[in-house]
Amino acid sequence: MHASSRRHPVSRPYPLYCALATALLAAVPAWAHASAVTQWNTIVSTAPVAPVFGGPPQQARVNAMAQVAVHDALNSIDPRYRTYSVLPGAAADANPEAAIAAANHRVLHGLIDPKPASAGKTAALDAIDAAYATALDAIPDGDAETHGVAAGVAAADAILAARANDGSDTPNLPYAAPLAVGVYQPTPVMDTDPQAYIVPANEGWGRMLPFVMRSQSQFRFDPGDLFDVTGKAYTRNYNEVKAKGDALVRGAAPDSAESDIARFWPGGGANWNRVLREILAAPQNNPQLDLDLDLWQQARLFALANLAESDAAIAVFDTKYAYRFWRPVTAIRWQDDGNPATAPDAGWWSFLATPPYPDYVCGLTNASGAHAEVLRRFFGTDDIAWGFTFNAPAVPLPAPLLPLPAKPITRAFVSLHEATGEAVDARVFGGMHFREGCVKGVKQGEQVGRFVFQHALRPLR
Structure with a gap:
């Protein structure tokens, strides 16, 4: 099995996890370095x-x-x-x-x-x-x-x-799609009456000029197995996110590992520029690596990683709008999708707000895959440890639950594939993605990261 598609259980033994987190977080703050x-x-x-x-x-x-x-x-x-x-x-x-x-x-x-x-x-x-x-x-x-x-x-x-005329000035395009099973629809907004919907965004981003990729569709993924809404893969993906990403379920267990993971990644783990800075600032966490990089080496690492993330975002939106596959919040509230094994729930909401664009593939895991692959190639190993505390914002919840207050959440990892595996879990626990699109997002990001590393900013000597 590919490393990035492994399932990473959230039931890490608590004393072991605390010891790992404490060790990783003992570094002097990144700004000091x-x-x-x-x-x-x-x-x-x-x-x-x-x-x-x-x-x-x-x-x-x-x-x-x-x-x-x-x-x-x-x-x-x-x-x-x-x-x-x-x-x-x-x-x-x-x-x-x-x-x-x-x-x-x-x-x-x-x-x-x-x-x-x-x-x-x-x-x-x-x-x-x-x-x-x-x-x-x-x-x-x-x-x-x-x-x-x-x-x-x-x-x-x-x-x-x-980049003056790269297409970034027209990120949003008029969206039209049939009201049909499996087709992405505008994202509903919780607790609005009459029901409000967010206009689909960033379709134009999939048409933007890449930085390094040869074309926007170079790494477009094939259709997913879950596209067959009567099949086993869809049934498995549907029932998992319905159970684990439900706002009422997660809101009733606000301090569970699943809820913390969902809240840590948007703005926390997915802030890979911070991850890079934290890794460089704490060489004691990775004694096997030479992290004493000069300005030229640091500049190359950050440039490669951000070129990869930007091109990966183009690949994501190219793929998303090529297939326009629906989100869990639409699928689970749909009255009858033709699959007797996927019981609908008209009152279901995702734990975290669903972004206003199609599901397949996932952007957060795609960005994570891109950065992780650049790091692997730059340092020659997947065994790179990192971790930090992120101040997660408040989370609105549907009635009868009250909003969850903001809270600090600490996560720590001993390898890049462990981190990207948890990024996959985070989007499922957040309720906004089917698992398959998240796993494929990591893989797509890795492909872009590999291509960028191989073709851009190469050593002269």
Whole structure:
């Protein structure tokens, strides 16, 4: 069985799990070990900057652009890896930290400045400008700083030009589909009367220009076994998510492993930029790895990982809208799907809100597979440990249950395949996905990650 498709039980012996989590979380906070690369990665991939761009696929594109600019700026100063864009050589005395700061600053301004005025835009730009000023204040004035800034600006301008007309400005397209068994329908919103529905989103993202893939459909997956709604695979997938992802079931067991896993992954485990930073910041958790990476190596790792995630998101939406397979929240509430082994429940709701696009394949597990594969290839092993505590937001629940309050949730892993296996579980326990689409999402992400690693930013010597 493929490693990423293994089922990972949530009944890990509690003392063993606590010992593992304690060991992994004993590291000094990541910021204390931060370099210019990881500090700016934090700024780009967290609030208040990241939310300005939209959801995960939009943020993945921005992360990829920023990290490519950083990588290319450094390699224009001292060429070690093939650059993404064709750039002139920078001055040999150019300061690397100035180049990193300027690359991020220029990319982010280039993407945010055209946006309409808003409080979010102002907060993001204030944070970016403050970080830029702090970075340059720490560098002595002179030619080295000036040349570093020039290198960063040149790299940023190149990636901004390359992505100027990539299709990202039309993420949503008019959606039309028959009201039929197995076909995705607009996602209902809990506790609305009359019933409200969210307009399907991101179909256009599957048509966006890839960064590295040869085409949007290069890694489109074949139809799933669960597409036969009268078959055994569908029956198994249906009954599992109906039982384990039910909002009332999970809400009645708020501190169960299943509920915690469902809540940890969106914004927590799925924040793979944070995962990368945590791994680099805690070398004692992975003594078998050489984690003493210089700026060039860090820049390459983050650029490869974010290129993979962004292209994987394109592959996801290409696949989702090629098949338009329905979500559990629609399937389980459907009166009669023709399968006597799938009893409907008109009042069923997913534990976590169902995203407004088709089920197959899963985007969260796809992103996880892409990052995990880049990490495997970069370090040459699947045995990479990581873990942290995520402050999970509150969860609204259907009556008669009250909303679950926000809570800190800690998860820890000893390998990448264990983590991606739990990502699969998380979407089933969250109630928004059938398991097969989640398993296939990991595999698709791994395929994209492998391709990106093999074809982009290769060593020059």
